[in-house]
Amino acid sequence: MPTNHDGGVFQKVVRTKWQDIYQQLRERILRGELKPGQAFPTNFELMKEFNAHAATVQNAVNALIREGLVFSEENTTKKRTVRSIPYRSHRRGDFIREHHDISNEMIIQLKIIEHEEELPQSIRTQIQPPVLFSHTQQLRDEMIVTIARSYITNILPLDKLQSRLEKSHAMLYRTMKTLGFRSLICDETLVSDLPSPNETDELQIPKNTTIPIVRIQRKVFDHREQLLQICWMINRADCYEFQYRFRL
Structure with a gap:
């Protein structure tokens, strides 16, 4: 058995057949050979290409599905497709650049909560109504x-804040600043x-x-x-x- 320079023994990692197929297909997706939205090969096509049994191919495909690289409808009569690979953007630990890579923000709900029972139990000791709720x-x-x-305290003029946030492209912390409240901590x-x-349902994750x-x-504190x-x-x-940066 081969040894390293310190006399230790190298252990050779051996991939199984399904792991090898999975790795090859994964690399094709990441390289763009299998393009986003394209129909993914059928199990029969993969069995012929890799000279593998059905169970071996299915294990490889299941690993790609779990990783989010292949989309498979619950109805198995529908074709599988290659999923687009989202790029990673930096969510920074500050207030101004937070939305740099966000192309769109949708307000689902924006309202002033007047009654304590409408607040989550976990924050009732920290925030008292009225509170501006934003979803x-x-x-x-x-x-x-x-x-x-988000639950915003009544330290701020909530009516004014609500009306300004209802405008398109309004950003919360910049809007707070225009009202004289600087988000600092x-x-x-x-x-x-x-x-x-x-x-899973809310984020529409497969x-x-x-x-x-x-x-x-x-x-957030002032x-x-x-x-x-x-x-x-x-x-x-x-x-x-x-990404986070702070003073020690």
Whole structure:
């Protein structure tokens, strides 16, 4: 058995037949030989090409589906297609450049909450009504990449803030600044996980894949450390690289 210079033993990694097929097909997708939206080869075609059994080919295809590289409808009579591979943009730990790569943001709901029972139980001790609630979707290339639910405290003039946020291309933290409230401190907690069924539906993630998400809880404070906002975000983990810079 071969050894390294320190006398240690090298262990040769041997791929099984299905893993080898999976790797070859994966590389074809990543190189663009199999193009986004193109029909993915049938199992019969792959069995002939790789001289492999049906179960071997299906194991390889299942791995591609779980990774999100191949889309397969639940109705198996429909053809499988090659999925587009989203590029990763930087979600930075600041307020101004946050939407740099977002092509569109849709407001699902924007309203003032007057009653405590409408607030999530977990924030009732931190925020008192009235509260401005904002539910948004962030899209890139017509794909939902982030869902955000935000609760803004009544330290701000909520009526004015609501009317300004209803305008197209309005950005929350810049709008806060125009009203005299500078968002200065951001406290975030990030957790990476597989999506729940509800999160899968909201982000429109293919149900047969194992694409992870990142859940973010954000708290924003002004220069006097007054709480301005609590926000929960769900991000597709395959679309972002998270960058943070801070002083020690």
